[in-house]
Amino acid sequence: xxxxxxxxxxxxxxxxxxxxxxxxxxxxxxxxxxxxxxxxxxxxxxxxxxxxxxxxxxxxxxxxxxxxxxxxxxxxxxxxxxxxxxxxxxxxxxxxxxxxxxxxxxxxxxxxxxx
Amino acid sequence: xxxxxxxxxxxxxxxxxxxxxxxxxxxxxxxxxxxxxxxxxxxxxxxxxxxxxxxxxxxxxxxxxxxxxxxxxxxxxxxxxxxxxxxxxxxxxxxxxxxxxxxxxxxxxxxxxxxxxxxxxxxxxxxxxxxxxxxxxxxxxxxxxxxx
Numbered sequence: 417x418x419x420x421x422x423x424x425x426x427x428x429x430x431x432x433x434x435x436x437x438x439x440x441x442x443x444x445x446x447x448x449x450x451x452x453x454x455x456x457x458x459x460x461x462x463x464x465x466x467x468x469x470x471x472x473x474x475x476x477x478x479x480x481x482x483x484x485x486x487x488x489x490x491x492x493x494x495x496x497x498x499x500x501x502x503x504x505x506x507x508x509x510x511x512x513x514x515x516x517x518x519x520x521x522x523x524x525x526x527x528x529x530x531x
Numbered sequence: 532x533x534x535x536x537x538x539x540x541x542x543x544x545x546x547x548x549x550x551x552x553x554x555x556x557x558x559x560x561x562x563x564x565x566x567x568x569x570x571x572x573x574x575x576x577x578x579x580x581x582x583x584x585x586x587x588x589x590x591x592x593x594x595x596x597x598x599x600x601x602x603x604x605x606x607x608x609x610x611x612x613x614x615x616x617x618x619x620x621x622x623x624x625x626x627x628x629x630x631x632x633x634x635x636x637x638x639x640x641x642x643x644x645x646x647x648x649x650x651x652x653x654x655x656x657x658x659x660x661x662x663x664x665x666x667x668x669x670x671x672x673x674x675x676x677x678x679x
Contacts, residue, residue: 438583439547445637469554469572471579472645476637500572507648508629508641 419447427459427525428452429495435469441477448481458490459525461517465496474501475510482513493517537563537603545590545597545614553582553599560601561608566671573649574608574669580642581612581665587633589616589663607651607670615662622655 417434430448434440452460462478464470478494485492495517497505505511521531541556543549554575561574578599585597595616602609619625625632626647631640647653650667657663 435551437547437550437579438587439550441637469575469579471576471583472639472641473583475639475641479639480637500576503648504576504641504645507644508639 417444419444421451422526423451423455423457424526424528426457426528426530427461428455428457429461429463429522429526431463431466433466436467436474436477437469437471438473441473444477445480448477449484452481452484452488452490460485460490460492461522461525462492462494462514463496464494464498464501467498467501470501470504472504474504475508478505478510478514495519495522533604533606535602535604539601541599541601542596545586545593545595545616547583547586549597550579550582550586553578553597557599557601557610561603564603564608564671564674567673570669570671570673574610577646577649577667577669578610578612580646581610581667584642584665585612585614585616585663587636587638588619589614591617606674607668609666609668610650611664611666613662613664618659618661618663619655619657620659622657626655 417432417436417440420431422429428451432444482492492514494514497516524531539560557578558571558575582597595614598613600611624630626643628644629640631638646667651670652668654666
């Protein structure tokens with residue numbers, strides 16, 4: 417799985433591309449955590465638009481990043497979650513910790529604004 | 532007794548790279564029943580959970596063989612995923628949502644819950660130090676709609 421990063425001074429978007437399972441999760445974790453530390457952004461957005469498959473390993477990736485980001489007083493969101501992936505997140509209440517970002521809000525953040 | 536119309540067994544090393552291999556192989560085999568895209572996706576998710584469990588809990592990331600047996604019936608597929616690894620001391624506890632024996636690995640403890648919810652039946656048999664077998668059945672409702 418590939419991870420592409422887009423950032424401005426306020427937010428970091430991690431766009432995951434491919435299949436998110438136990439095999440790919442450790443690399444994804446490593447790449448995102450490295451970017452969180454090396455950028456000074458306070459907001460992390462995990463973009464699921466290009467995630468073709470995800471099992472419960474994805475829950476660990478999201479909740480793990482939530483823990484890391486909140487430790488640094490940052491915010492975290494997920495975006496572009498498909499119905500299949502939403503079903504897995506909803507099973508254990510991921511959205512209570514990590515809210516879903518509307519497309520319009522994502523655009524505002526990307527443009528350097530605040531929501 | 533329901534009639535088995537096709538059967539296969541897949542064996543592979545307990546390497547995490549084989550999680551994707553298991554998903555696509557199972558999807559290719561069940562395709563002959565012509566299930567819907569959603570039904571294939573449900574089975575792939577359940578397979579991924581079962582194989583991941585075998586690798587990280589059964590074999591604790593050490594070398595071993597994971598076996599998947601598939602039986603096709605007119606109306607669905609029966610799948611068993613087995614390992615000859617550590618086994619589970621308390622199956623009822625392991626099946627509880629959010630329970631994980633490996634929180635350090637960022638595991639969510641949702642594997643069995645996902646399997647149960649994406650498949651129609653699930654049974655776990657396990658013996659400590661002997662191994663674990665997860666048996667699942669998925670009914671392809673799309674097939675009923677076509678014939679009735």
